[in-house]
Amino acid sequence: MDADVIVVGAGPTGLMLAGELRLAGVDVAIVERRAGQDLTGSRSRGLHSRTIEVLDQRGIADRFLSEGQVAQVAGFAGTRLDISGFPTRHPYGLALLQKDFERILAGWVDELHVPIHRERDVTGFVQDATGVDVQLSDGTSLRADYLVGCDGGRSVVRKAAGIEFPGWEPTTSTLIAEVHLAEEPQWGVHDDALGRHAFSKLEGGLVGVLVTERHVGHTSEPTLRDLSEALVAVWGTDYGVHSPTSLTRFTDMARQAATYRAGRVLLAGDAAHVHYPVGGQGLNTGVQDAVNLGWKLAQVVNGTSPDSLLDTYHAERHPVAARVLRNTIAQVALLRANDYVKTLGDIITELLTIEEPRRRFAAMISGLDIRYDLGEGHPLLGRRMPDLDLVTANGPLRVFALLHQAKPVLLNFGETGKLDITPWTQRVQLFDAQHAGEWKLPGLGQVKHLLRGDEIDLCRPLPHQQDLVRGQHVSRGFLPESHGGIEIGTRQAMFEFASLGQKPKQIRPGEGRWTRHGCASDGLAGNFGRAAAMLAAARRANAAMVIVGFAVPQVGNVLAPAMYRLGWSCERQSGSTTESAASKPIRHVPMICPAPE
Numbered sequence: 049m050d051a052d053v054i055v056v057g058a059g060p061t062g063l064m065l066a067g068e069l070r071l072a073g074v075d076v077a078i079v080e081r082r083a084g085q086d087l088t089g090s091r092s093r094g095l096h097s098r099t100i101e102v103l104d105q106r107g108i109a110d111r112f113l114s115e116g117q118v119a120q121v122a123g124f125a126g127t128r129l130d131i132s133g134f135p136t137r138h139p140y141g142l143a144l145l146q147k148d149f150e151r152i153l154a155g156w157v158d159e160l161h162v163p164i165h166r167e168r169d170v171t172g173f174v175q176d177a178t179g180v181d182v183q184l185s186d187g188t189s190l191r192a193d194y195l196v197g198c199d200g201g202r203s204v205v206r207k208a209a210g211i212e213f214p215g216w217e218p219t220t221s222t223l224i225a226e227v228h229l230a231e232e233p234q235w236g237v238h239d240d241a242l243g244r245h246a247f248s249k250l251e252g253g254l255v256g257v258l259v260t261e262r263h264v265g266h267t268s269e270p271t272l273r274d275l276s277e278a279l280v281a282v283w284g285t286d287y288g289v290h291s292p293t294s295l296t297r298f299t300d301m302a303r304q305a306a307t308y309r310a311g312r313v314l315l316a317g318d319a320a321h322v323h324y325p326v327g328g329q330g331l332n333t334g335v336q337d338a339v340n341l342g343w344k345l346a347q348v349v350n351g352t353s354p355d356s357l358l359d360t361y362h363a364e365r366h367p368v369a370a371r372v373l374r375n376t377i378a379q380v381a382l383l384r385a386n387d388y389v390k391t392l393g394d395i396i397t398e399l400l401t402i403e404e405p406r407r408r409f410a411a412m413i414s415g416l417d418i419r420y421d422l423g424e425g426h427p428l429l430g431r432r433m434p435d436l437d438l439v440t441a442n443g444p445l446r447v448f449a450l451l452h453q454a455k456p457v458l459l460n461f462g463e464t465g466k467l468d469i470t471p472w473t474q475r476v477q478l479f480d481a482q483h484a485g486e487w488k489l490p491g492l493g494q495v496k497h498l499l500r501g502d503e504i505d506l507c508r509p510l511p512h513q514q515d516l517v518r519g520q521h522v523s524r525g526f527l528p529e530s531h532g533g534i535e536i537g538t539r540q541a542m543f544e545f546a547s548l549g550q551k552p553k554q555i556r557p558g559e560g561r562w563t564r565h566g567c568a569s570d571g572l573a574g575n576f577g578r579a580a581a582m583l584a585a586a587r588r589a590n591a592a593m594v595i596v597g598f599a600v601p602q603v604g605n606v607l608a609p610a611m612y613r614l615g616w617s618c619e620r621q622s623g624s625t626t627e628s629a630a631s632k633p634i635r636h637v638p639m640i641c642p643a644p645e
């Protein structure tokens with residue numbers, strides 16, 4: 049193998065992903081068409097609050113904050129949404145051009161010693177059962193365990209993978225440019241039946257131009273002539289336009305990859321979703337995709353988790369981008385300049401002066417309200433981990449400071465020293481901590497305090513994956529299912545679960561075979577919720593016996609008492625060896641649990 053993972057594209061998404069993978073010890077390389085990080089054309093102008101938080105979690109937010117301008121940037125259809133009252137350390141956005149964002153991020157990736165193979169294109173790939181051969185434009189190829197296409201909206205990786213890109217056709221096409229004009233234009237914003245147009249003064253005599261084109265459907269790169277024609281169509285003159293320093297065309301096409309994964313090939317960022325730039329959400333969504341995917345891919349590559357963990361990337365991030373597409377489509381509709389739409393827009397603006405809608409839309413656009421669907425439970429479940437002030441034996445600490453290494457964190461708010469995570473010390477950091485303040489979530493306000501003395505919280509390593517996990521809600525995919533992750537669920541929580549007699553749910557198809565006489569399942573013990581659910585379902589089905597397979601013998605020590613509690617008796621069988629999904633031999637110790645009389 050030339051690398052564990054090859055990332056195609058050193059744009060915002062590819063850089064962030066490569067950094068995350070490297071932090072997790074993965075051998076990652078980037079292939080990039082551009083010779084350097086220079087960007088031609090106009091792209092993102094800033095970051096939303098959640099992206100700043102993500103960078104803060106890696107200890108690099110200050111690098112960006114020191115070069116940009118904090119500002120209230122969230123908005124919907126032209127209505128500014130102030131987030132200064134939100135419970136985050138960054139209740140603002142950051143005005144920072146994409147070229148500067150990429151430069152700073154590339155500096156971080158460089159410090160992490162990620163190789164970038166520049167000035168070559170990925171032209172295709174072939175995947176087989178053990179890896180992917182990636183073909184390059186210079187005639188060479190690279191082999192890796194996994195390939196991730198972060199190669200933008202026209203993604204070669206997506207096309208070569210045969211992944212559909214369904215969505216909405218463009219209805220409007222806009223040119224944005226920095227140019228010189230021979231004549232004075234009409235400064236400011238001008239809306240007409242075609243759409244929005246604007247002229248603004250920039251430094252050095254440059255003029256910022258935005259003009260909606262009469263025709264949609266250009267597929268080539270925009271030219272000065274295209275710009276001139278578009279200006280004439282609107283203003284009757286092109287104001288003597290010349291010497292563009294940047295010229296970009298964008299449309300309101302809204303498309304999303306049908307799947308973010310095809311075997312060993314994954315998509316992230318614009319390769320997975322494109323939409324009109326209104327609301328400034330594209331780069332932000334891509335960076336957050338990368339952070340969701342990074343730790344999962346690392347767990348799989350490092351043999352800690354089965355590759356089914358990668359399916360949770362699509363499950364969690366596809367709905368996020370789908371929601372972004374939806375809100376941008378709605379905003380584009382509201383930009384249309386006719387009296388009907390203007391009336392509708394006025395009503396939306398009015399609605400957004402009311403506290404509840406204002407708060408909800410602000411939380412949506414800033415990315416602070418994203419919640420992954422991990423089933424029912426506490427309002428915090430599946431949401432971002434707040435950056436709490438903690439009191440620890442080593443003094444005061446912020447939660448985000450514990451996440452700089454992108455390593456999972458287990459926060460024990462209960463009795464100090466009570467938890468023993470010896471089998472996982474290589475991959476989980478345990479901190480005994482106290483937090484005195486309230487728990488507040490943007491868009492939700494204060495939520496009931498999650499913690500009682502005997503409970504723990506489990507943070508997945510990354511933003512938005514830091515689902516708060518109460519004992520019985522073992523985080524999806526966080527701990528390797530076949531490696532006995534249940535132990536982290538805490539013995540106490542299991543007792544609680546059993547004694548509360550909670551209604552277990554979630555028996556997924558294929559996980560167990562039920563008959564009146566018994567049930568057999570493998571890999572079951574990796575998730576206490578499912579284990580208990582199966583036992584309860586087995587009891588309802590009058591099953592005579594359940595056989596539970598688990599990889600780590602100690603799990604039995606935890607599971608057995610819980611089963612007794614549920615009325616089952618357990619008998620440990622002798623061990624054998626089997627193959628985990630990650631192709632590493634693991635111990636496999638079945639436990640036979642006869643049903644209660």
Ligand SMILES: Cc1cc2nc3c(=O)[nH]c(=O)nc-3n(C[C@H](O)[C@H](O)[C@H](O)COP(=O)(O)OP(=O)(O)OC[C@H]3O[C@@H](n4cnc5c(N)ncnc54)[C@H](O)[C@@H]3O)c2cc1C
Pocket residue numbers: 056057058059060061062079080081082090091092093094146168169170171198199200201203204224296297298316317318319325327328329330331332333334
């Ligand atoms: C006018 C405009 C304004 C915008 N404003 C905002 C904003 O304010 N906020 C916001 O969040 N987003 C904004 N966006 C969107 C944002 O620019 C994109 O979402 C973002 O660039 C996506 O990052 P990416 O890394 O996924 O893809 P890209 O930035 O497209 O990066 C892809 C990389 O892959 C490389 N590449 C492509 N194909 C290959 C190949 N075959 N082989 C090797 N390398 C390859 C490219 O050279 C590039 O470096 C705006 C976009 C436009 C057009």
